[in-house]
Amino acid sequence: GAVVSQHPSRVICKSGTSVKIECRSLDFQATTMFWYRQFPKQSLMLMATSNEGSKATYEQGVEKDKFLINHASLTLSTLTVTSAHPEDSSFYICSADKGGNSYNEQFFGPGTRLTVL
Amino acid sequence: GNSVTQMEGPVTLSEEAFLTINCTYTATGYPSLFWYVQYPGEGLQLLLKATKADDKGSNKGFEATYRKETTSFHLEKGSVQVSDSAVYFCALSRNAGNMLTFGGGTRLMVKP
Numbered sequence: 001g002a003v004v005s006q007h008p009s010r011v012i013c014k015s016g017t018s019v020k021i022e023c024r025s026l027d028f029q030a031t032t033m034f035w036y037r038q039f040p041k042q043s044l045m046l047m048a049t050s051n052e053g054s055k056a057t058y059e060q061g062v063e064k065d066k067f068l069i070n071h072a073s074l075t076l077s078t079l080t081v082t083s084a085h086p087e088d089s090s091f092y093i094c095s096a097d098k099g100g101n102s103y104n105e106q107f108f109g110p111g112t113r114l115t116v117l
Numbered sequence: 118g119n120s121v122t123q124m125e126g127p128v129t130l131s132e133e134a135f136l137t138i139n140c141t142y143t144a145t146g147y148p149s150l151f152w153y154v155q156y157p158g159e160g161l162q163l164l165l166k167a168t169k170a171d172d173k174g175s176n177k178g179f180e181a182t183y184r185k186e187t188t189s190f191h192l193e194k195g196s197v198q199v200s201d202s203a204v205y206f207c208a209l210s211r212n213a214g215n216m217l218t219f220g221g222g223t224r225l226m227v228k229p
Contacts, residue, residue: 105166110159
């Protein structure tokens, strides 16, 4: 299999605090993980590409200092939303590239719903 | 650059109706093509995929054929069920470790 988990599944925080979201590949090693943001009734917007042991590559318009990404191991990437504000409220989804296959398939986590009060 | 265009929703059908969700793409070379499904409150699940021209991906009664000549990957199902109600995303990927490019998503609502 290829299972990706996210923790927490749902988080509510106060404005100004920081929130960390974990993305884990449970039964495979992922050299590359991706972080997406999804607004209600909209498509997924790629925020950044995370490579193990190196700095993340952020998409245009995504603030690096606000959305800190750390890919410390082949099975874990974290996204930290720093000094969260209500406009950061969204559904954050990670995915992992299993690599070594010809399908270029990504496996998605179940998502984390962030609500900033 | 790469892009994916899919029909806007919502698509509302009665149970057992025939479903088609159109998807066309723009990409250089030969991308892999995917359909993902998102049930309410959940992340994306891979529904089916195709990696080369004329390949047909199929799963759970859904099918899509990779048509290079029309750059399309339309999703079809012969008889939808209420449980198929979800948002469907068409996507492409050029290389392993490369990002997915998603279409805008199509919401399907199936009524009993």
